[in-house]
Every structure is written in structure tokens, then in C-alpha cells.
Amino acid sequence: MKSSAVMKGMLGFYIVLFFLYLFGPLMVMSVTAFNTPSYPQALPFEGFTLQWFEKLWNHRLMMEGLLNSIIIGLGVVTISVPIGLAASIIMNQIYHRARSLFYLVTISPLLTPGVIIGISTVIFWKDAFGLTDWSKATFYKGIVLSILGQASFVSAYCLLIIMARLTRFDRAQEEAALDLGASYPQVFWHVLLPFLKPAMLSASVIAFLSSFENFNTTTFAILADKTLVTVLAGETRQGTTPALSALAVIIIAISLVGAITYELLKRREEAAAERMKERARLAERGELEQA
Amino acid sequence: MSSRALVLLVPFLVITAFWLMARYESKLGHDPTHKSYWERNGTVLGIAFIALVAFWTLFLVTLPYLYMVVESFHPRLPPAQRGGPNDFLTIAQYKSFIVSPTDGEWNWIHMGNFTYTIVVSAAVTFLNLCICYPLAYYMAQSGSAQKVRLLMLALIVPYWINEILRAFAVRLLIASKGLINQALMGSGITDVPIDFLGSNTGMWIGLSYANLLIMIFPLYNAIESLDKNQIEAARDLGAPWWKIHRDVVIPYAKPGIASGCTMVFMLAAGSLAAPLFLSGPQQRWFTMTVYDFFFQAFNWPRGSAYAFILLAACITFVMLVLKLFKVKLGEAIR
Numbered sequence: 001m002k003s004s005a006v007m008k009g010m011l012g013f014y015i016v017l018f019f020l021y022l023f024g025p026l027m028v029m030s031v032t033a034f035n036t037p038s039y040p041q042a043l044p045f046e047g048f049t050l051q052w053f054e055k056l057w058n059h060r061l062m063m064e065g066l067l068n069s070i071i072i073g074l075g076v077v078t079i080s081v082p083i084g085l086a087a088s089i090i091m092n093q094i095y096h097r098a099r100s101l102f103y104l105v106t107i108s109p110l111l112t113p114g115v116i117i118g119i120s121t122v123i124f125w126k127d128a129f130g131l132t133d134w135s136k137a138t139f140y141k142g143i144v145l146s147i148l149g150q151a152s153f154v155s156a157y158c159l160l161i162i163m164a165r166l167t168r169f170d171r172a173q174e175e176a177a178l179d180l181g182a183s184y185p186q187v188f189w190h191v192l193l194p195f196l197k198p199a200m201l202s203a204s205v206i207a208f209l210s211s212f213e214n215f216n217t218t219t220f221a222i223l224a225d226k227t228l229v230t231v232l233a234g235e236t237r238q239g240t241t242p243a244l245s246a247l248a249v250i251i252i253a254i255s256l257v258g259a260i261t262y263e264l265l266k267r268r269e270e271a272a273a274e275r276m277k278e279r280a281r282l283a284e285r286g287e288l289e290q291a
Numbered sequence: 292m293s294s295r296a297l298v299l300l301v302p303f304l305v306i307t308a309f310w311l312m313a314r315y316e317s318k319l320g321h322d323p324t325h326k327s328y329w330e331r332n333g334t335v336l337g338i339a340f341i342a343l344v345a346f347w348t349l350f351l352v353t354l355p356y357l358y359m360v361v362e363s364f365h366p367r368l369p370p371a372q373r374g375g376p377n378d379f380l381t382i383a384q385y386k387s388f389i390v391s392p393t394d395g396e397w398n399w400i401h402m403g404n405f406t407y408t409i410v411v412s413a414a415v416t417f418l419n420l421c422i423c424y425p426l427a428y429y430m431a432q433s434g435s436a437q438k439v440r441l442l443m444l445a446l447i448v449p450y451w452i453n454e455i456l457r458a459f460a461v462r463l464l465i466a467s468k469g470l471i472n473q474a475l476m477g478s479g480i481t482d483v484p485i486d487f488l489g490s491n492t493g494m495w496i497g498l499s500y501a502n503l504l505i506m507i508f509p510l511y512n513a514i515e516s517l518d519k520n521q522i523e524a525a526r527d528l529g530a531p532w533w534k535i536h537r538d539v540v541i542p543y544a545k546p547g548i549a550s551g552c553t554m555v556f557m558l559a560a561g562s563l564a565a566p567l568f569l570s571g572p573q574q575r576w577f578t579m580t581v582y583d584f585f586f587q588a589f590n591w592p593r594g595s596a597y598a599f600i601l602l603a604a605c606i607t608f609v610m611l612v613l614k615l616f617k618v619k620l621g622e623a624i625r
Contacts, residue, residue, distance in 0.1 A: 007532075011429060015442075018426050022449055022503065025460035028470055032463060040463055042470055086343040093328055095316040098309055104620065105348050111553070111609055112356075113561020115578050116598045120355035123362050123591060127295070152351035185333040213453045216563050216578075220585065232455050236568050240463070248456040255451040259444055 026252060033245035040242045052246040059243065065231040068143060069212050072227060075147035076154050076211040077204050083151070084158025084203055085196065088166050091159070109153035114216030121149035121221050142225030149221040150211045157210060158203040165199035294364070294380055298357045302349045363596035384596035401580060401597070408577035409604055412559040415498045416552050419506040422499070423551070427510035428540065432519060450504045454564040461497045462488070462568055489571040497565035502558050506551040513547020514540060549616040553609045560605055577601055 032040035036047040056062065087106055094102055109117060122145060129140040169192065177187045215229045222230055235244060317327075329337050364380050372378065383392070388405075391398040430439045449457075465471050467484035475481050487493045517540065525535045541548070566576030581601065584594030613620060 011425070014425055015429070018422065019445060021422075021500070022446075025457070025464050025500065026449060026452065028464050029456070029460040039468065041468065042463070043473060083343045083347045086340040087347065089332070090340055090344055093331060095313055097316060098312045101309070101312075105352060107620070108356075109352055111557060111605065112602060113557060113578070113605060115561050115563055115581060116359070116602050117355075119581070119585065119595065119598050120359035121351075123595065124355035124358040127358070148351060152347070152355075155347050155351070183333070184331055185336055188332065188336055209451060213451070215454055216561060219563065219582075229453060229455060232453070233564065233567070236455055236459050236462075240459070240466075244456070244459055245463075248452065248460065251452055251456065252448070255448050258451070259448050263440070263444055 026248070029245045030249050030252065032242050033249045035242065038241065040240050040245050052242040053250075055241075055243040056246045056250075061226065061231045062228060062235075062247075065226045065228040068225060069227040069229065072143055072146045072150065072218075073208040073211040075143070076150045077207045079147065079151040080155040080158045080207045081200055081203050083155040084162050085200065087155070087159045088163040091163060092166055106156055106159055110156050112153075114153070114214065115220065117152055118149050118217040118220030121145055121152070121217070122223070142221065142223035145221040145223060146218050146225075146227070149217045150214055153217070154207045154210055157206055161203040161206065162196060162199045165196055169195055295358070295361055298354065298361050301357055302353055305353070306345075359595045360599055362592055363599050365592050367590050367592050384593045385600070387593060388597065388600060404575050404577050404580050405600065405604070407574055408560055408601075409608075411495065411498070412556050413608075415495065415502070415559045416506075416556045418499055419503055419555050420510075420548065420552060423503065423507040423510055427507050428514055428536075431511050431514035432517070432522065432540075446504055446507060454501055454562075455568070457501050458497050458564045458568040461493065461500055461565075465493050465496065486571075488569060489573075491571050491574055493569040494565055494571075494576070497569040498559045498562060501562065501565055502555045505554050505558060509547040509550040509554070510544065511547075513544040513550075517543045545616045546618050549612050549618040552612050556608055556612075557605050560601065560608075 028042045029040070031042040031045070033052055034048055034050070035041060035045055036049045036051075091099060091102060091106075125145055125148060126140065129135045173191055173195070174187050177191050178184075182190065213229060215233060218227055219230055219233065226234075232244065232247070235241065332340060363384050364382065365378060366381055366383060368375075368377055386392075387398065388401055389398055390396070426442075430442055434442065463469055465487040467486065467488075471487075472484040475485065476483075487496075521539055521543075522535055525539050530538070561578060562576070563578045563582065566579055570576060570579075577597070578601070581594050581597045584590045584597060588594075
């Protein structure tokens with residue numbers, strides 16, 4: 001009995017240490033965002049200030065980068081989610097032997113360091129777009145290359161997310177629709193697509209976020225343009241300013257709100273599902289009694 | 292030009308192989324109820340699916356990779372001379388990794404950087420496995436549902452914080468004016484600040500910190516599906532806790548361990564942010580060497596060759612881990 005108490009204590013201590021490791025640096029950084037000295041320091045706390053947030057707002061490069069990041073993120077979502085959908089449907093219908101090769105090709109961007117994806121994107125598209133002067137002037141730009149480079153691995157995320165739901169699709173639904181006279185394309189638009197909608201939504205969110213915060217691929221593919229993250233990298237390299245901490249505080253706040261909203265929604269959904277189950281059980285019992 | 296154009300042929304070979312495979316299999320297992328791809332999707336959608344996937348696999352994945360590899364077998368030339376008589380195939384870029392082209396000596400610096408990167412990445416991977424395993428086990432097997440949910444939430448929030456900001460956070464903590472040095476000096480353990488950044492300790496911490504959560508989720512997913520009764524049974528039969536882990540939990544969690552390890556290793560070895568902001572001057576990360584070839588020396592062929600060497604090392608490591616754990620690729624990445 002005594003040893004189990006010791007084990008429990010050790011486990012608790014370990015969990016505390018783990019989260020201290022996880023959150024400690026973030027908390028220290030958050031404190032520096034509100035401290036007055038221009039070198040980001042947590043202690044001694046010399047005075048509360050919001051001036052670093054103001055600095056951030058007036059940082060022209062960062063705002064430009066933010067706009068580019070949003071454009072690239074939306075571009076990646078528009079390309080990657082349809083690709084992920086198409087790839088998951090083909091993966092589902094393809095023959096067994098071909099499937100493993102197809103899987104290897106589609107998953108390879110996840111096993112490739114992001115730096116290499118960025119480099120290969122630039123090298124390839126520089127020559128591909130360079131074939132004509134028109135295409136070079138129109139497309140050989142950081143934003144376009146970043147979208148293409150990021151889409152190569154983000155599509156693989158989308159494929160995995162949509163695949164996970166597609167494998168749970170009940171073929172009986174498809175057959176029912178077909179028996180009722182629907183054509184195959186109608187089944188796709190009216191049965192399969194609504195079924196996959198939640199997965200496609202979460203794929204879009206994941207796609208946007210992973211595009212938005214990507215550094216390794218973008219730093220090569222962005223050429224002379226900039227995104228929020230590359231501006232951030234430049235600033236961090238040059239020196240340290242509490243304005244960076246301020247940005248981190250904003251990001252932490254957004255992800256906190258996002259995570260909590262997600263959690264609440266999930267809980268509500270689960271509660272609704274539970275109620276439905278209960279109702280179904282009651283209905284079944286009622287029918288049985290009637291019979 | 293010719294060798295670069297040749298690359299374009301490779302995808303068509305692959306597509307032909309695919310098509311032949313499909314033909315072969317459809318002949319092999321003839322099933323009268325089976326609908327063909329075109330019947331199942333209709334012409335328009337069928338073409339759209341294939342076009343999207345072809346664009347992705349050809350133009351975003353295979354062609355750029357192959358093109359990079361071809362580039363690495365070319366000499367460095369000014370743009371005007373590309374495709375000219377001086378643009379021949381050569382292994383000079385790979386040779387330069389081993390023998391320095393300027394003085395003919397062994398290129399210890401780059402080989403050293405490479406070895407350092409691989410060894411440290413492997414060490415960080417192992418470290419993260421050790422740090423994450425107990426928590427993953429606790430969350431998957433012994434925590435109450437309510438607690439696990441809270442822990443999950445606490446894990447997901449920092450997951451969304453950018454790699455660079457995380458490196459920045461670590462830097463603030465361990466800089467010579469940072470909190471840890473303040474504490475060490477305040478308590479009188481040391482008089483002068485310890486140079487964590489110069490000694491690369493900072494980079495180690497940064498790499499481990501950035502990839503902590505990449506390890507924990509696959510581990511958790513793998514252990515979670517293990518039937519609690521198996522652990523109970525082992526316990527009832529008198530197995531001590533370490534034996535339960537060695538003989539029951541770890542063998543079961545193999546796919547998760549393999550998945551976490553390959554992802555962490557790959558992300559650490561290919562990482563740019565942590566080395567860029569947290570490393571000392573004397574030992575450079577291999578990705579930084581590659582980076583410099585592109586942005587400072589403007590030597591793209593040599594940069595490509597080095598990038599390919601890194602890629603080959605990563606693939607070798609992934610294969611090794613999968614072999615070691617006897618796990619298939621499909622099981623490891625889901």
C-alpha cells in the first residue's frame with residue numbers, strides 16, 4: 001500500500017514537472033510582454049505597460065507579413081482541401097497493390113523535412129515558370145511559390161483527416177440512394193459530401209493553421225516577399241524585443257479561446273448524441289411494449 | 292537541358308505502371324458486381340479527381356523532388372550558361388561534401404555538422420520519448436476521463452504556438468540575463484552567467500521543447516486502445532510495474548512509438564528555427580549549412596546536393612526505426 005502512495009506522489013510530481021516544462025517558457029515570455037524594460041525580462045517586474053502591443057500594431061513589416069500570411073493560408077486551403085478529398089476517394093477505390101504505392105507517394109511530403117520541400121519547390125518552379133516571360137512575370141512570386149510548396153504537405157494532412165472519416169462511411173447509404181434512383185454523381189453531391197463535411201471543415205482549419213505558422217518551407221519559397229513568420233524570424237535573429245512577446249501573448253490568447261470553444265462545442269455535441277441515444281432507446285422500448 | 296527534361300518522363304513511367312497494375316488486378320480478380328471507377332464517379336467527377344491528384348503528386352511532390360536531385364548533379368553556373376556546353380552531369384557537389392573543393396583536404400566541417408545533426412536529433416528523439424511516455428501512459432490508462440480531457444486541452448493550446456515564438460521563449464529563459472541564470476546567480480551557485488546558448492544546450496532544449504507534443508499524441512493514441520484487462524491480468528499474475536511496461540504496454544504501443552520517433556527525428560533534423568535562434572557559433576546545424584548555400588553563397592546545386600544527403604539520412608532513419616519496431620509505414624503514419 002505504501003509503495004503505491006509513493007508511486008502516486010512521484011507521478012503527480014512528474015506531471016507537474018512536465019507542465020512546468022511545457023508552460024514555463026510561455027509564461028515567462030508572457031510576463032515580459034507587460035514589463036517596461038526594452039530588453040524582454042520577467043524579473044524584476046519594473047512596471048506594467050501595454051506599449052509593446054502598440055509597437056506591434058505600428059510594425060509595418062509585420063502587418064504586411066500578416067496580410068501575406070492570410071492570403072497564402074486561404075490559397076493553401078483552396079488547393080489542399082479539394083486535393084485531399086479527391087485523393088481520399090481515389091485511395092478508397094484503388095486496387096490493393098496500387099494502394100500502397102499511392103500511399104507512399106502521397107505521404108512522402110510528411111516524411112520530408114520542410115526545408116527540402118521549400119528548396120525543391122523553388123528550384124523546380126523557377127525553371128517551370130521561366131519557360132515563358134509571361135508566366136515568369138505573373139507567377140514567379142513568393143506568394144505563389146509558398147502556396148505551392150505548402151500545399152504539397154498540407155494536402156497530405158487533409159488526405160489523412162478526410163480518409164479517417166471516409167473509412168467510416170456506410171456503403172448501405174450509397175446503395176439506398178442508388179436504389180431510389182440517384183445517379184453516382186448525385187450520390188457524391190447529396191450523400192457523400194454532406195457526410196464528409198465535418199472532416200473537410202476540420203481539414204480546412206488545420207490547413208490554414210499549418211500554413212499560417214509554417215517557417216521551414218516558407219523561408220525558402222517566399223523569395224523576396226515576407227509572411228508574418230518570416231518577419232518574426234528576422235526580428236528574432238536581429239535581437240530581442242518585448243514586442244515579440246506581445247505577439248506571442250496574442251497568439252496564446254487566440255489559441256486558448258479556440259481550444260476552449262472547441263471543447264465546449266464537443267461537449268455539447270456529445271450531450272446531444274447522448275440524448276438522442278436515450279430517446280432511441282426509449283422509443284425502441286415503447287415499440288416493444290406495444291408489440 | 293536534356294537531363295532536366297528527362298525528369299519529366301519519370302512521372303509518365305510511374306503513371307503507366309499504375310495503369311498496368313490496375314489493368315492486371317481487374318483481370319485477376321474479376322467480380323461481376325464491381326463497378327469501374329468511371330461508373331462509380333461519373334465522367335466529370337472522375338476526371339476532376341484524377342486531375343487534382345495528378346497535379347498534386349506530379350507537380351507538387353515528385354517532379355520538384357526529382358528536379359532537385361537532378362540539379363544537384365550539375366555544376367554551378369551563371370544563368371546564361373545553363374543548358375550550354377559547360378552544363379554537364381557531375382558528382383562534384385557530392386564529392387565536395389567529403390573533400391573540400393578549395394584545398395583538396397577532407398571536408399571535416401560539413402561532415403562534422405552532418406554527423407552532429409543526426410546524433411543530436413536521435414538523442415532528442417530518445418529524450419522526448421522518455422519524457423512523454425509516462426504522461427501518455429497515465430492519460431491513456433489510469434487518468435479519469437475528466438482529468439484526461441483537461442490535460443488534453445492543456446497540451447493542445449501550446450501546440451498551436453509558432454516554432455519561432457517557442458524558440459524565442461526558450462531563449463528568454465536561458466539567456467545570460469534570463470530567469471534561470473538570475474536564479475542560479477541569486478542563489479550563489481555561480482558568479483558568472485552560464486552560457487547555455489554558446490554551449491548549444493539551449494538548442495538541445497529548444498529542439499526537445501518544440502517537438503514534445505509531436506511525440507505525445509501518437510503515443511497516447513497507441514496506448515489508449517490497449518485493453519485495461521491485459522494490464523490487470525499481468526498485475527494479478529504478479530508482474531512488477533516495469534515488467535508490465537516492458538512486456539505488455541511497450542510491445543502493444545510499438546506503432547505509436549515508431550510514429551512518434553520518426554516524426555520527431557525528422558522534424559528535429561530538418562529544423563531551422565531552433566538552431567537559428569538558439570545555437571552557439573562553434574557547431575552548426577546541417578540545415579543552416581544548406582540555408583547558407585542558398586542565401587549566402589548562391590550555390591544552388593551544392594545546396595541541393597546537401598539537401599539530398601539530409602533527405603537520404605532521414606529516409607534511412609525512418610526505415611531503420613520501422614524495421615527495428617517491425618512496423619509498416621501505413622501503421623506508423625495515420
